[in-house]
Amino acid sequence: MNPSYNSSLLDNAVEQLSKLPGIGGKTALRLALYLLREEENVAVGIGESLIEMRRKIRYCKKCHNISENEVCELCSNPRRDPATVCVVESVKDVLTIEATRQFSGLYHVLGGVISPLDGISPSDLEIDSLVERVKNEDIKEVILALNPTIEGDTTNFYIFRRLAETGVKVSILARGISIGNELEFTDELTLGRSIINRVPFGN
């Protein structure tokens, strides 16, 4: 209720923590009091790691993923296949795909999807730079891995058209029923698509 905790230092820490998404005043107070009880190096460690991360992380000039150098670790890794580029919406999607350990190519982070309602047009995204990469690098295949939403599909189609002149192979993530899910709980649209796009058994 009362925003003042009789200490401007605590007030300030609570106010700052409340800026994080999903963390309200009560949680912020709980976290701040926890840090006061713990050793000093816990609070200092968290604080310094956030400041250092925000100040030092840059974006890779090739793929626009987060990076500590001009070109990120993925783009500069000689063991990754530079002929395959996976197009994703955000930095988080890179981490998600990396966690599958099924992709050994490079990425291209768009920074969002085309969304007229949110005022995001193709020029706000890293689409021109993707076309440039395809033209200038030895890229054989572009895999579209945007979220399966209306905006994602619009962006897929826009990128597909932009890349048509380059003759590069463009593919898209398979859509269908989730492994381990029951048919009963699969949405009709996905189930319908998975019937249309059925594949031969046993390959």
Add this chain to the structure above:
Amino acid sequence: MNPSYNSSLLDNAVEQLSKLPGIGGKTALRLALYLLREEENVAVGIGESLIEMRRKIRYCKKCHNISENEVCELCSNPRRDPATVCVVESVKDVLTIEATRQFSGLYHVLGGVISPLDGISPSDLEIDSLVERVKNEDIKEVILALNPTIEGDTTNFYIFRRLAETGVKVSILARGISIGNELEFTDELTLGRSIINRVPFGN
């Protein structure tokens, strides 16, 4: 799954944020990526406020509440009544009672309650210092405001005995049905006590 996000700066921030209670790896990653998207001053503001709070906050030498100086703002406020001292378990309880705006005396923060199972004996708590305060200051009443648990009641009784020789008036928070609750949902122990401790109507 994969703890490495291809950036040691991000890895470190996620690891540090995960040390906070109730924040796991996924939430920590979400918070870190949020901070990367926001302006630099958001992450820096949070980081600096945590470090500054932890380094600068002291504990009041009188009441053991958090403080920025040797004696806290409450103890040094001439408008608070120094003759009434409210004994609480933790710093958070001070905030909770202050939020009611029904108490204008001073506090004494024990730092816990007697709990043999957790290895907490009276000497681990600020009980000696409470007895000293009652002996040396002009305190008329000590209000016991510990949590209504077995440990809280044990501690209440221990403090009551320790203070007996000083002749100070010792009172305890009223226990009974919660305002706005339905009788049906009140636990039997509380309801039973509230019948025994009923008060005259209309005062």
